[in-house]
Amino acid sequence: MTKKIGLYWFTQDLRIDDNPLLQRASQEVDMLICLYCMPDMTRFLTHYTQENQFGAAKLRFLSQSLYDLSESLNALGQRLVVTTEPPLKTLANIIEQYPVTHLYGDYFAGSDERHIWQQLEVAFPSLVMTQDNVHSLYRKADLPFSLASLPATFTQFRKQMEAQPQLPVNIAPPLSGLPKPFDVHIENTIQADDLAQYQEVSDSPPALFDGGEQAGLAHARRYFASSLPQEYKQTRNDLDGMDYSTKLSPWLALGCLSPRTVLARLAEHERQYGANDSTYWISFELLWREYFYWSALKNKTSLFQFAGNKSSAPLTSFYAQRFLQWKRGETPFPIVNACMHQLKQTGYMSNRGRQIVASCLIHELQLDWRYGAAYFETQLVDYDVASNWGNWQYLAGVGADPRGSRRFDLDKQTQQYDANFVFIDRWQGHCTAAQLNSVDMVDWPICHPMSNEESL
Ligand SMILES: Cc1cc2nc3c(=O)[nH]c(=O)nc-3n(C[C@H](O)[C@H](O)[C@H](O)COP(=O)(O)OP(=O)(O)OC[C@H]3O[C@@H](n4cnc5c(N)ncnc54)[C@H](O)[C@@H]3O)c2cc1C
Structure with missing residues (x-):
């Protein structure tokens, strides 16, 4: 009998625990290839961000996560192949050159991955292709509506989901082993030792987060064993520190942690400490x-379109200088600068901070929101295509917000969240020379009046 050879394409599902798709592959095929293709700075990203590489914290977290996955797969008799080659070319080459019978992939939220999947479906009609929801809390069959009738606002969605008799938090049983690896030759692979080395980027500050499933599980265990979830709702809008919010997002974003596991830990916490508004609010955010x-x-590709899911786009222009100031944290707004420095150095920014800097880019700097979203994509350790672009659209008034765009008063935000400038001082938000325009409407350099000291 001919052997069944599976190819598992890892994307944002870098874990073994509660991975129903890997579970399925382990039952269906005789041999398996486990593949991950490193993300690259696409032309879109380079164009929108004027950056040519991802942030150091993001790369470190990703490589740690891949190293951890590779170790876990080894322990189950498997091997992770990591390549810098693009996914479509790599997947197509493997399927063409080797007797691959089955392909497995998450239900990707990203349109690039979905497009690749569709191209493979057309090119290899006899290949058995299986997708499952590894990244999300629910599976498609759990939704009480079809995707086409997804509620237009979050509140309607939440109410319908919460009205379900019981949240379907079925966690896949632990894997006891995996099919043997099938040997393939792939160009430009990265060895596990090199992934381990990636972890120490010499000139970057100490990392806030350790990547990988084991670190994610340990963090979730620690967080939910503490009393912190009891006051989450009161603290979640803080700007700095590790304890004011769950800090689960980096592991959730890369799929090192399953959202179902997080909800199970939350339920355990509620049994031990009691449920309150704050513990409910964690599930609300999930x-x-x-x-x-x-x-x-x-919404497919409209997630990346200027007008989003609205009929008309916001009115903006492109000011190269302003975008550069925003990225570098050199705007006239100290709280924005502090947040942007924090992002650059750590790969993380609080939810409040993200709302503040996004509002600044959209309203004060009057830039196209996609420049901000793309820059976040290159820097965030917890970058998640749906949450990032969805939140940006929401704030720009072209997404799921029934109220239209949201403008934050930056002075008020500073008074409310950093009245004593502790956060601004720590992240060096004061930028004395900051001004928004360096040229006037006919490109003539603007001379600002000299200060008293300079004029003496
Ligand atoms: C402009 C902008 C861009 C963002 N980009 C991302 C992104 O790329 N990846 C990402 O995971 N989150 C993103 N968020 C949402 C949110 O800021 C982060 O999830 C949160 O700050 C992560 O920290 P935490 O895990 O401590 O969150 P907590 O406050 O502890 O929340 C618990 C979990 O709920 C989820 N969550 C919380 N708030 C949101 C939200 N507004 N939207 C979606 N999920 C949420 C996250 O998975 C989070 O880990 C963005 C928000 C804004 C305003």
Whole structure:
């Protein structure tokens, strides 16, 4: 009998625990290839961000996560192949050159991955291709509506999901082993030792997060064993520190942690400490993540379009200088600068901070929101296509917000969240020379009046 050879394409599902798709592959095929293709700075990203590489914290977290996955796969008798070659070319080459019978992949929220999947479906009609929801809390069959009738707002979505008799938090049983690896020759692979070396980027500050499933599980265990979730709702809008919010997003974003596992830990916490408004609010935020995920699947490429899912685009222009100031944290707004420095150095920014800097880019700097979203994509350790682009659209008034765009008063935000400038001082937000325009409407350099000291 001919052997069944499977190819598992890892993307944002870098884990063994609660991975129903890997579970399925382990039952269906005799041999398996486990593949991950490193993300690259696409032309789109380079164009929108004027950057040519990802942030150091993001790369470190990713490589740690891949190293951890590779170790876990080894322990189950498997091997992870990591390549810098693009996914479509790599997948197509493997399927053409080797007797691959089955292909497995997550239900990707990203349109690039979905496009690749569709191209493979057309090119290899006899290949058995299986997708499952590894990244999300729900599976498609759990939704009480079809994707086409996904509610237009988060509140409607949440109400319908919460009205379900019981949240379907079925965690896949642990894997006891995996089919043997099938040997393939792939160009430009990265060895596990090199992934380990990636972890130490010499000139970057100490990392906030350790990548990988083991670190993610340990973090979730620690967080939910503490009393922190009891006051989450009161603290979640803080700007700095590790304890004011769950800090689960980096592991959730790369799929090192399953959202179902997080909900199970939350339920354990509630049994031990009691449920309150704050513990409920953690599941509320996870529902936001879920809403953005299903919206991305429904809205497809409009997630990246200027007008989003509206009929007309916002009125903006492009000011290269302003965008550069925003990225570098050199705007006239100290709180924005502090947040942007924090992002650059750590790969992380609080939810409040993200709302503040996005509002600044959209309203004060009057830039196209996609420049901001793309820059976040290159820097965030917890970058998630659906949550990132969905939140940006929401704030720009072209997404799922029934209220239209949201402008944050930056002075008020500073008074409310950093009245004593502790955060601004720590992240060096004061930028004395900052001004928005360096040239006037006919490109003539603007001379600002000299200060008293300079004029003496
Ligand atoms: C402009 C902008 C861009 C963003 N980009 C991303 C992104 O790329 N990846 C990402 O995971 N989150 C993104 N968020 C959402 C949110 O800021 C982060 O999830 C949160 O700050 C992560 O920290 P935490 O895990 O401590 O969150 P917590 O406050 O502890 O929340 C728990 C979990 O709920 C989810 N969550 C919380 N808030 C949101 C939200 N607004 N939208 C979607 N999910 C949410 C996350 O999975 C988070 O880990 C963005 C928000 C804004 C305003």
